[in-house]
Amino acid sequence: xxxxxxxxxxxxxxxxxGATLLVYFLVFSLxxxxxxxxxxxxxxxxxxxxxxxxxxxxxxxxxxxxLLYLKSIFTFDLGQDFSGRPIAAxxxxxxxxxxxxxxxxxxxxxxxxxxxGLVAGLRKGKLFDGTVLIASLIxxxxxxxxLGFILQFFIGVQLGWAKPTVSAAATVQDLILPAxxxxxxxxxxxLRLTRTSxxxxxxxxxxxxxxxxxxxxxRVINVHILRNSLIPVVTFLGxxxxxxxxxxxxxxxxxxxxxxxxxxxxxxxxxxxxxVVSIVTVLVLIYCxxxxxxxxxxxxxxxxxxxxx
Amino acid sequence: MNSSVHIKEEVAGSERPLLEIKNLAIxxxxxxxxxxAVRNAHLTVMPGETVAIVGESGSGKSTSALAAIGxxxxxxxxxxxxxxxxxxxxxxxSEKRMIELRGNSIGMVPQDPMSNLNPVWKIGFQVKExxxxxxxxxxxxxxxxxxxxxGLPDAARRAKQYPHEFSGGMRQRALIAIGLSCQPRLLxxxxxxxxxxxxxxxxxxxxxxxxTSELGTAVLLITHDLGLAAExxxxxxxxxxxxxxESGPSLELLRNPRHPYTKRLVSSAPxxxxxxxxxxxxxxxxxxxxxxxxxxVVVESALPEEVLKVEDLTKVFKLRGGIGKTTDxxxxxxxxxxxxxxxxxAIVGESGSGKSTxxxxxxNLLEPTSGxxxxxxxxxxxxxxxxxxxxxxxxxxxxxxxxxxLDPMYNxxxxxxxxxxxxxxxxxxxxxxxxRELLDxxxxxxxxxxxxxxxxxxxxxxRIAIARALALDPExxxxxxxxxxxxxxxxxxxxxxLAELQDNLGLTYLFITHDLAVVRQIADHxxxxxxxxxxxxxxxDDVFDNPREAYTQALLDAIPGGSLxxxxxxx
Numbered sequence: 001x002x003x004x005x006x007x008x009x010x011x012x013x014x015x016x017x018g019a020t021l022l023v024y025f026l027v028f029s030l031x032x033x034x035x036x037x038x039x040x041x042x043x044x045x046x047x048x049x050x051x052x053x054x055x056x057x058x059x060x061x062x063x064x065x066x067l068l069y070l071k072s073i074f075t076f077d078l079g080q081d082f083s084g085r086p087i088a089a090x091x092x093x094x095x096x097x098x099x100x101x102x103x104x105x106x107x108x109x110x111x112x113x114x115x116x117g118l119v120a121g122l123r124k125g126k127l128f129d130g131t132v133l134i135a136s137l138i139x140x141x142x143x144x145x146x147l148g149f150i151l152q153f154f155i156g157v158q159l160g161w162a163k164p165t166v167s168a169a170a171t172v173q174d175l176i177l178p179a180x181x182x183x184x185x186x187x188x189x190x191l192r193l194t195r196t197s198x199x200x201x202x203x204x205x206x207x208x209x210x211x212x213x214x215x216x217x218x219r220v221i222n223v224h225i226l227r228n229s230l231i232p233v234v235t236f237l238g239x240x241x242x243x244x245x246x247x248x249x250x251x252x253x254x255x256x257x258x259x260x261x262x263x264x265x266x267x268x269x270x271x272x273x274x275x276v277v278s279i280v281t282v283l284v285l286i287y288c289x290x291x292x293x294x295x296x297x298x299x300x301x302x303x304x305x306x307x308x309x
Numbered sequence: 310m311n312s313s314v315h316i317k318e319e320v321a322g323s324e325r326p327l328l329e330i331k332n333l334a335i336x337x338x339x340x341x342x343x344x345x346a347v348r349n350a351h352l353t354v355m356p357g358e359t360v361a362i363v364g365e366s367g368s369g370k371s372t373s374a375l376a377a378i379g380x381x382x383x384x385x386x387x388x389x390x391x392x393x394x395x396x397x398x399x400x401x402x403s404e405k406r407m408i409e410l411r412g413n414s415i416g417m418v419p420q421d422p423m424s425n426l427n428p429v430w431k432i433g434f435q436v437k438e439x440x441x442x443x444x445x446x447x448x449x450x451x452x453x454x455x456x457x458x459x460g461l462p463d464a465a466r467r468a469k470q471y472p473h474e475f476s477g478g479m480r481q482r483a484l485i486a487i488g489l490s491c492q493p494r495l496l497x498x499x500x501x502x503x504x505x506x507x508x509x510x511x512x513x514x515x516x517x518x519x520x521t522s523e524l525g526t527a528v529l530l531i532t533h534d535l536g537l538a539a540e541x542x543x544x545x546x547x548x549x550x551x552x553x554x555e556s557g558p559s560l561e562l563l564r565n566p567r568h569p570y571t572k573r574l575v576s577s578a579p580x581x582x583x584x585x586x587x588x589x590x591x592x593x594x595x596x597x598x599x600x601x602x603x604x605x606v607v608v609e610s611a612l613p614e615e616v617l618k619v620e621d622l623t624k625v626f627k628l629r630g631g632i633g634k635t636t637d638x639x640x641x642x643x644x645x646x647x648x649x650x651x652x653x654x655a656i657v658g659e660s661g662s663g664k665s666t667x668x669x670x671x672x673n674l675l676e677p678t679s680g681x682x683x684x685x686x687x688x689x690x691x692x693x694x695x696x697x698x699x700x701x702x703x704x705x706x707x708x709x710x711x712x713x714x715l716d717p718m719y720n721x722x723x724x725x726x727x728x729x730x731x732x733x734x735x736x737x738x739x740x741x742x743x744x745r746e747l748l749d750x751x752x753x754x755x756x757x758x759x760x761x762x763x764x765x766x767x768x769x770x771x772r773i774a775i776a777r778a779l780a781l782d783p784e785x786x787x788x789x790x791x792x793x794x795x796x797x798x799x800x801x802x803x804x805x806x807l808a809e810l811q812d813n814l815g816l817t818y819l820f821i822t823h824d825l826a827v828v829r830q831i832a833d834h835x836x837x838x839x840x841x842x843x844x845x846x847x848x849x850d851d852v853f854d855n856p857r858e859a860y861t862q863a864l865l866d867a868i869p870g871g872s873l874x875x876x877x878x879x880x
Contacts (some may be wrong), residue, residue: 205424208380212419213439213487214412217404223438224427231429303471304428 001299008292012285019284020277024066027273034058034271038082056082056274069274081267081275090263091278097170098252098259102244104175105183110237113187117194117233118226124199133195136188148181148254165256178255182248186240193236197229204228231301238294242287325396327495327527328354328377332390333400335372335381346372346385347551354495354527361530361538361559363574364548365796366767370531371420373548374497376400377529378415379407394495413443416493416526418517420500422480426472432456432483433468436490443491459486460516477660478509485517492524499531506659506823507867514541533796535578536826537869539563547571577801616817617648617671617785622680624666640666642841643680648785648834653811653818655832655849657825657864663841668789668821672706673697684785702732705778709790711770715762721748721773722758728780747776751806768799775806779814789821804831826868829853837861 035049035058053059056079057068072079078087120129139147155177156164162177201207202225210224249261256262260279267275299305330352336343347369354360362370375381377392379399392400399410411417419425426435433452440447440455449465456464459482472480481501488496501517502510518541521528532538538545539559546556547570555568566572624641641663648654656664669675671682673689682689684700692700705728708714715724725744729735735743745755751772762770771791778786788807792800808831810816820832828835828849835852837845837860845858856862 203382205419205421206427209417209419209425209484209487210427212378212380212411212417213442214408214410214491215438215442216408219438219442223430228427228429302429303431304473 005292005296008295012288015284015288016281020070020281021066023277023280024069024273025062027268027271027276028062028065030268030271032271034082034273037270065273069277072274078278079274082270082272087275087278090275091282094258094260094263094279095282097257098245098248098261100170100172101175101179101182101248101252101257101259102241104172104179105186105244106237106241108179109183109187109190109240113190114194114230114233117191118198118221118229120191121195121198121202121229122221122225124195129195132191136191139184139188144181144185145250145254147184148178148251151177151181152254166258168258170258175257178251178257181254182244182251186236186244190233190236194229194233197232198225201225201228227301231298234297234301235294238290238297241290242283245286246283324355326353326393327356327358327395328352328529329393330373330377330390331393333373333376333387333392334389335369335376336386336388337382338384338386343388345388345551347376350390350548350551350553352546352553352556354529356494357522357525357527358544359521359528359530359542360544360546361532361542362546362548363532363535363538365533365798367550368548369551370548371499374499374529374531377495378411378417378497379404380417412439412493413445413491414493414495416488416491416496418481418485418488418496418498418501420503422477422484422505425484426475426480428472431469431471432475436468436483436487439487439490445491455490456483456486458520459483459489460512461486477505478513481505481509481513482516485513485520489520489524489526493526495527495529496521497529497531500533501530503533507825508659508863510869511867534869535563535574535797540869547574573798578797613650613652615647616650616685617819618681618683619647619667619671620645620681620683622667622670622682623678624663624670624675625678639841641670641677644836644838644841644843645680646836646843646846648817648819650784650817651811651815652833653820653831654834654836655820655822655828656836656838657822657828658838659823659864661840662838664821664823664838665789667838668706668787668819671819672704672787673700698732702728702781703783704785704787705781705783706787706789707771707774707778707791709793711767711774711794712762714774715770717762720759720761721765724762724773725758725777725780728777732781734781743780744776747779750779750810751776766799767795768803771795771799771803772806775803775810779810782814783816785817785819787819787821790823791820792827793822793824800827807831825864837864 035052035056036044038052039045039049050059057065060068069079076088078091081087081090116132120132123129152164155161163174164177166174166178207220207224210220215223245260248257248259249265251257252259252261253265260283264276264279267279330350333347333350333352334345335347337346338344350369350373352360352362352373362373364370372381372385376385376387377394377399379402381387387400390400391398394410394415399407402410426432433449433456436452436455437447440451445451449468452468453465456468461467461479461482467475467479472483475483485501488498498517502513505513514537517528520526528542530538530542535545539562542559544556545559545562547554547562547568549568549570555562555566555571562571563575566575621643622641622645623639623643626638626640628636628638644663644667646654646656656667658664666675670677673682673692677690684704687696689697689700719727722741722744725747726740729740729743734740744758748755748757753769753772753776757765757769757773762773765773771794774791791807792803795803804827807818811818818831820828822828832849835845835847835849836843837852837858839860845852845856845861852861853865856865
């Protein structure tokens with residue numbers, strides 16, 4: 001197992017290099033001059049502009065810029081964004097907020113998705129099952145920004161049950177509504193996946209054998225149906241953590257959450273290469289690590305899967 | 310066995326039956342309304358007695374047994390009648406009462422050891438929860454004791470393993486351990502060994518016999534094999550299409566079957582047929598008469614040519630170990646044999662003996678590591694793609710699973726016509742004529758052409774597979790467990806069909822099977838394989854009458870019904 005984990009960590013190196021190079025290249029190829037844009041409506045002061053270009057290495061060819069950026073990473077100095085703040089500090093500010101949001105969304109979709117899916121599966125074809133299936137289709141069908149605005153308006157503004165926007169501190173309480181919106185689509189998928197999986201396992205021979213052993217219904221469901229049904233669900237949830245982190249742009253926009261999505265959006269607009277690349281690289285790493293975590297969880301849940309035998 | 314039947318009659322008045330099924334009817338709700346799966350079934354099991362229910366798949370035997378432990382599938386229900394367990398009607402008992410009864414009063418050993426253990430829990434855990442649910446001590450030593458009583462060696466260590474680390478036989482032992490762990494008064498054993506090799510089957514059944522007689526457990530044994538039922542049970546109940554057609558003490562029923570269906574079962578059960586030949590031989594009766602339609606006469610003086618010759622055939626698989634490590638696994642180890650034109654050669658062995666690997670190499674579907682396969686004088690490994698195409702026309706397979714080997718999206722006409730089209734034989738009209746002829750040959754109505762595989766029974770599908778194999782007028786047919794998935798009666802029909810086709814068309818068969826009883830009915834020559842090696846070859850009669858290897862002897866002994874004293878004229 002240790003060799004397997006080490007191997008997976010070594011695989012992160014080419015992923016890291018490839019992702020940074022690709023993203024850096026994309027930002028470099030963006031049309032427009034980011035320095036000129038900084039001056040806004042004022043005329044461009046060539047001397048200042050030249051100084052700024054030198055400061056951000058924008059006067060160098062692409063590959064030199066990229067290598068200088070790599071060097072800055074390995075010296076733990078990511079440089080500054082256009083407003084002069086250290087990029088490391090920016091990352092330290094936005095990532096905890098989005099991580100909190102994503103984890104809350106994940107908990108929401110896991111707890112409710114699995115619970116609803118289990119009950120729907122056990123009562124296949126009954127009223128609850130039908131209602132939940134149709135509702136989940138509706139949730140999957142409606143775009144997230146529509147759902148976001150609807151919930152923000154009714155729950156946040158009309159009913160006043162939750163704050164419609166998020167404060168600068170982005171506390172857990174502030175993030176409840178955004179987390180529900182962010183997790184809603186995945187909640188529907190988790191529900192359907194759990195339901196299908198439960199129905200499949202309910203008819204498995206070993207479940208019948210477990211019943212024949214004299215186990216209570218509760219134990220049959222918990223020990224023999226649920227655990228086996230969770231194997232595909234856990235895979236989905238793990239992969240979803242990465243998606244939630246990066247995919248929070250729309251939700252963060254609606255609720256004005258000071259997180260990764262918001263900052264990344266601004267950085268792309270203003271062509272701040274190092275900031276964009278730094279954020280995206282961290283996202284890529286999170287995605288890779290959450291996938292590794294899924295694979296390890298998978299082996300833990302299903303003993304038939306072993307990575308180094 | 311006679312004595313136990315006797316006891317039953319003596320005590321019938323004084324002792325209450327442990328399980329009594331009266332007028333039982335079971336219905337299944339389907340999209341076409343309710344279907345009657347079991348009608349008017351009667352059954353009595355006395356304490357400590359073994360009763361077998363025999364019948365083909367779909368006869369309602371498993372359904373009746375599952376009803377007795379309250380495990381009918383969701384769409385099934387007891388429509389009428391009573392199931393009395395120790396005098397209490399449990400046909401409509403509450404789920405709570407059934408949970409109380411299951412495990413410690415009524416135990417179950419299910420059919421398929423591969424799918425009946427939860428793959429994500431350790432064996433020990435699955436035993437432990439059974440003990441715990443029934444209020445018995447469930448420490449590690451109790452678990453180990455239960456497992457070792459079921460014949461699992463090194464039980465304490467084994468308990469810490471997962472099901473996938475167990476062989477089929479070991480898993481079945483674990484399931485028997487679970488079924489008997491709470492010392493139930495009634496054990497329902499649903500085809501407990503039909504998924505296992507014959508030698509393992511015998512060991513498991515012997516052990517089950519021993520345990521249940523020590524514990525005084527009554528057993529309701531569900532099986533499709535009449536030979537096995539007669540050997541193991543005091544009483545046999547024969548079910549056909551949801552009804553009990555005949556029941557009585559095993560030997561009596563076997564000797565004087567009254568119902569036509571029982572008569573057919575008795576005459577076609579391969580284990581019994583094999584036994585009959587043996588008895589007949591011992592009494593000096595010519596076996597040819599008993600097997601007239603299935604055993605072609607081979608004139609020893611004029612031996613036909615060797616159409617297929619296998620020399621030093623070896624196949625080594627590389628198994629993946631850790632990083633960069635591979636271990637060699639020799640599946641087939643320098644096997645040599647030859648097959649003469651117009652004869653049937655059987656390769657026999659347990660699963661894992663390499664017999665199917667040989668078949669795949671002979672079919673040129675798998676490349677041998679070393680050795681030669683010579684077909685009609687030509688080494689098949691030297692064939693170029695065009696010659697290989699021609700080779701495929703002359704050597705055709707019939708596979709085990711008639712459900713898996715027919716394309717569900719193709720109708721029967723297209724399935725049988727496909728090889729003709731692939732080899733560009735004839736015109737559209739002549740191909741259709743050929744398909745009609747083929748259907749006649751395999752005794753299926755021509756109207757079958759327009760139907761799809763899912764509309765046909767297992768036996769019919771296997772006939773289609775035979776028709777498809779015959780379409781190209783092949784010389785050699787490789788049957789890989791071609792009748793193993795079929796019920797005994799259907800099996801007998803298909804074997805007869807194959808024998809007739811051999812007589813009419815001069816076909817050569819290479820028959821891969823684990824079932825020695827089938828071998829005795831169809832083969833001229835036998836090759837016995839064990840762990841990749843050919844341990845014994847010879848004519849069928851030689852191998853059956855004078856097995857040289859202990860392994861062959863063990864395989865022969867394992868045919869169910871071997872201990873029955875059966876007169877040869879029983880059929």
